Every structure is written in structure tokens, then in C-alpha cells.
Amino acid sequence: MTTEGTFLPDVSLQGPRSVAHRVRLAFSAIRNSLSTLWSRTAVRSTVIDASVFLIAVLDVWLVVPDDAPTYSVYLSALSCGALLLRRWFPFTVLLLATPGFMAGWAQVAAMMALGFLATRKQTHWQVWVGAWLVWMCRFILWPLDEFVALTWQVHALDVIYSTVVAGMPLAIGLLIGARQQLAGRLAELAASRDRERKLHVEMVRAEERTRLAREMHDVVSHNITLIAMQAGVLTAAAPGGEAERTARTVRELSTQTLEELRGLVGLLRSGSVDDDGSSPKVCEIPDLVHGCQVPVKLHLDTLPAHVPDQVSAAAYRTVQESLTNVRKHAPGATTVVTVSADDDSLHVEVRNDPPARPADSGPLPSGGYGLTGLAERARMLGGTVESAPTSDGGFCVTARYPVDTVDDTADDAEPVETPTA
Numbered sequence: 001m002t003t004e005g006t007f008l009p010d011v012s013l014q015g016p017r018s019v020a021h022r023v024r025l026a027f028s029a030i031r032n033s034l035s036t037l038w039s040r041t042a043v044r045s046t047v048i049d050a051s052v053f054l055i056a057v058l059d060v061w062l063v064v065p066d067d068a069p070t071y072s073v074y075l076s077a078l079s080c081g082a083l084l085l086r087r088w089f090p091f092t093v094l095l096l097a098t099p100g101f102m103a104g105w106a107q108v109a110a111m112m113a114l115g116f117l118a119t120r121k122q123t124h125w126q127v128w129v130g131a132w133l134v135w136m137c138r139f140i141l142w143p144l145d146e147f148v149a150l151t152w153q154v155h156a157l158d159v160i161y162s163t164v165v166a167g168m169p170l171a172i173g174l175l176i177g178a179r180q181q182l183a184g185r186l187a188e189l190a191a192s193r194d195r196e197r198k199l200h201v202e203m204v205r206a207e208e209r210t211r212l213a214r215e216m217h218d219v220v221s222h223n224i225t226l227i228a229m230q231a232g233v234l235t236a237a238a239p240g241g242e243a244e245r246t247a248r249t250v251r252e253l254s255t256q257t258l259e260e261l262r263g264l265v266g267l268l269r270s271g272s273v274d275d276d277g278s279s280p281k282v283c284e285i286p287d288l289v290h291g292c293q294v295p296v297k298l299h300l301d302t303l304p305a306h307v308p309d310q311v312s313a314a315a316y317r318t319v320q321e322s323l324t325n326v327r328k329h330a331p332g333a334t335t336v337v338t339v340s341a342d343d344d345s346l347h348v349e350v351r352n353d354p355p356a357r358p359a360d361s362g363p364l365p366s367g368g369y370g371l372t373g374l375a376e377r378a379r380m381l382g383g384t385v386e387s388a389p390t391s392d393g394g395f396c397v398t399a400r401y402p403v404d405t406v407d408d409t410a411d412d413a414e415p416v417e418t419p420t421a
Helices: 019-038 041-061 070-085 090-102 107-121 125-139 144-148 152-237 242-270 282-290 309-329 370-381 408-412
Strands: 296-300 335-341 345-352 384-389 395-402
Touching: 019 041, 041 070, 041 107, 070 090, 070 107, 090 107, 090 125, 107 125, 107 152, 125 152, 152 242, 282 296, 282 309, 282 335, 309 335, 309 345, 309 370, 309 395, 370 384, 370 395
Parallel strands: 296 335
Antiparallel strands: 335 345, 345 395, 384 395
């Protein structure tokens, strides 16, 4: 007996994992958790604000002497605390940070305030005013009598250092702001490109719909018109007989088909998928049953006062396709059509007995997609269509369509008299 090729689920054949591998897995899980946490805007903003405030406080606390004047300590603390409001009032925060820089030790706080102002405002006049204030705070020495006593060499060095102190956060802020603007422009460009792509797809689709409408009008309409004309000739040639009644029926059906084809062509040309004004309604099912030349018993229960147009058209098409199949495959079979509704659905059932006689002629042409099309229409509406042979040799089609429109007056609607064909 051999175990070659045997696979046991959840059983490792590699032996116990090493400690280093488990440590790597643990670090990978921690890294993924931190990455997910950092991707949240609120967490990221809170961490950045706390870090900025902590750095500013450390810059003051590490350099302030023990004999520092009280007012300079308060001004420095004000400069650090004002950084917490930089997201909402960047220019005001800079104005509050400059006294602590000039008369205290809040140099980093003032530089950060200038950098955030430059990021937000870019080349606004407030940015240049803020840069000038930071430059002056670094250049002027407090108290003023000590500043006046300095030599020109020290003043020259102060000019250089002041330019660096004011220029560095200004340049970094302008760079970050420009990068953010560039990212925004790229996002707008990508969105514009997506819109153009969608417009192109819609244009191609509209052209294809127009081509289909043209082909349907040129081919199908022409052939149906010829059928109607031939039926009219037959009606005039054989008056008063069965042939005349059959030809008249063919002519009426051809005319009705042309009307529906005209509406479908107009729908394809307009490109509107919500326009169902010319679609048949569920209330027209009795007329369909009376003119189908099939022995039908119709049971039409009380329906909601307002049935969505697409659901109403789907119920009509279900009965129409089912009766067409009965005429083709079960001539003379008695058929029962039941249309009912409950609180949230419209139900249609078409059940026919076995054929009463063989077909009068050869097999009729069929598109082969009748029941498939009904199922696809039902799925788009959130319903179902089921079809299967019955135990007695007949056939049954059952459909359910959801009714989204709920009307309290539906219970008070007048019941529809059940006709029998």
C-alpha cells in the first residue's frame, strides 16, 4: 500500500514551522493592521496634529532657560497651542505664533505655521505676509536694545539665517501644495477621460441601435407588409368563406405586428430604455385571449390599481408567447390562463392539455428564444419564469414578477369579471 498522490486537507506535510517564520507572520499581520488604520483620514490627521504639537513643545521646553521672563514662556506656549487650529485658521495661527518666536523660543512652531499656510494658500498674499513676519522674527533680536548693539557682521549673518528659516518652510509648503494640485488635476483628467470613454461607448451603442432599427424596418417591415397585402388579395378573391376569415385574421395580425414594430423601431432610434408607453398592458390580456383562436379559460383576479409598466408588459408577453406555443405545438388543446396578484408579486400561469389533434401543416418557423427571452426579462425585473411538461402530457408556464408600487387603494379596486374563451 502506498500513500503517493494522497492529499489530506488541513494537514501540513512540512513539519512544524520555525520560530522565524512565525515571527515574520506576526510582523506581517501587524503591518497590515497599521496600514489599514493609517488609511483612515481621521486617524492620519490626529496623528499628524499630535506630532506637530509635540515637536513644537519639545523645541520650546528643551531650550528655555530657568530665568526666562514669564511673558516669553506664555507667548511660546501660545504659539505651540495655536498649531492645533492650523487646519481651520492657518493665517490666524501664524499671527499667534510670531510673538512667541520673536519674544520667546517658539521658532519651530512659527516655521510649521508658515509651512502649513503655504501648503493651503500657495501664492496668496497671506503667505508672503507670513514669510515676512517669520523673517523679521528671526532677524530682530528681543529686547531691542541688544539688537541695536550688534555689529554689522552679526546682522549680515542674521539676514542669511532669517532667509533660510523663512524660506525653507515656504518652499516645502509650496512644493506640497503644488503636488496636491497636480494630483487633483490628474484625478480630474482621469475622470474626464472616463466620461469621454462612456460617451464614446454610448455613441457606438446609439449607432448600433440605429443600424438595427434600420435593418428591422427595411427587412421585417417589408415582408410583413407583403403578407398583409397578400392576405388582402385573398380576402377579395374568396369572399364569404373560411379562407376569407383566415385571410382577414392574417391581415389584422400583420397590421398589429407592424404597429408594434413601428414602436420598437422608434424606441431603438430614440435610445430610451424607459419609454414603455407603447408596450401592451396586463389589462389587454382578455383581448389577446379572445383573438388567439385557441380554446382558453381565463381567470383574471383582482389586480393592484397601479402595476409598473414593465411588469405589465412582461405579464402580457408571457401569456402571448405561451398561447403562441400552444397553437404551434398543441393544436386544439384546452388552455387555462390564470393572472393573480398578492401583496408584492404578480403571478401568471398558462397551462395547456395535451394536443387534441395533429398539426394541420408542417412545422412552423420558430426563433427558438421565446421562453429564454421571457426568463431573461423576468430576471431583469427581479422575477422568475419556469416552464415544464405536465404529468398528463401538457405543458405549464409559471411566472412571478415583483410589484414595487404599493397602493393602499388596490384592495378597493373593482374586481375584473372572469371571461371565458
